[in-house]
Amino acid sequence: GAGVSQSPSNKVTEKGKDVELRCDPISGHTALYWYRQSLGQGLEFLIYFQGNSAPDKSGLPSDRFSAERTGGSVSTLTIQRTQQEDSAVYLCASSFSGGTYEQYFGPGTRLTVT
Amino acid sequence: GENVEQHPSTLSVQEGDSAVIKCTYSDSASNYFPWYKQELGKGPQLIIDIRSNVGEKKDQRIAVTLNKTAKHFSLHITETQPEDSAVYFCAATASTGANSKLTFGKGITLSVRP
Numbered sequence: 001g002a003g004v005s006q007s008p009s010n011k012v013t014e015k016g017k018d019v020e021l022r023c024d025p026i027s028g029h030t031a032l033y034w035y036r037q038s039l040g041q042g043l044e045f046l047i048y049f050q051g052n053s054a055p056d057k058s059g060l061p062s063d064r065f066s067a068e069r070t071g072g073s074v075s076t077l078t079i080q081r082t083q084q085e086d087s088a089v090y091l092c093a094s095s096f097s098g099g100t101y102e103q104y105f106g107p108g109t110r111l112t113v114t
Numbered sequence: 115g116e117n118v119e120q121h122p123s124t125l126s127v128q129e130g131d132s133a134v135i136k137c138t139y140s141d142s143a144s145n146y147f148p149w150y151k152q153e154l155g156k157g158p159q160l161i162i163d164i165r166s167n168v169g170e171k172k173d174q175r176i177a178v179t180l181n182k183t184a185k186h187f188s189l190h191i192t193e194t195q196p197e198d199s200a201v202y203f204c205a206a207t208a209s210t211g212a213n214s215k216l217t218f219g220k221g222i223t224l225s226v227r228p
Binding site: 004031033035040041042043044045048056059091095102103104105106107108 | 118120148150155156157158159160163203205214215216217218219220221
């Protein structure tokens with residue numbers, strides 16, 4: 001079946017611009033996670049959505065970062081006033097439910113801020 | 115919070131030999147430990163996982179062992195093949211049934227020499 005998809009695959013933007021990254025989770029998965037992977041680093045948790053519950057935003061690095069999940073499916077991660085340190089691969093993962101552990105990742109969006 | 119460490123950062127083995135990758139974690143409440151394989155330009159792929167109620171799990175050429183007392187877990191790959199070359203990440207979570215956000219190690223680059 002279809003896996004997690006993300007778009008765009010690559011995004012180059014100028015410092016100070018806003019960007020939106022999209023994630024389509026696996027159909028039927030109620031839990032959705034965003035992670036960030038910086039060069040040579042492990043994955044860093046950003047935000048978690050589960051059904052209609054309030055999201056866990058504890059991993060967002062600053063108030064320039066926000067995310068939405070509409071209709072319990074597609075999610076958008078928005079970074080406002082991008083900085084060079086925001087350059088990274090942004091990965092989305094989905095899980096059948098928050099209580100089921102297996103997380104399946106999308107291919108990621110490589111963001112480059114010039 | 116949880117801290118996951120992964121050493122060494124690189125590992126090179128001869129094709130056909132075994133490879134062992136070790137991780138340690140800090141939170142004794144962690145109860146789920148997945149391993150991911152990431153190939154260049156792709157998202158992480160779940161290859162095997164283990165829960166805290168078992169000490170070992172096998173799936174064909176790969177196995178994972180867990181030592182809760184010492185708080186470390188290891189990935190074992192037997193009969194390595196060139197296609198096993200990739201970056202491997204370990205992770206841990208102390209999920210209580212809600213947010214299963216994963217804490218990742220920094221990854222190890224495995225090279226299998228033909």
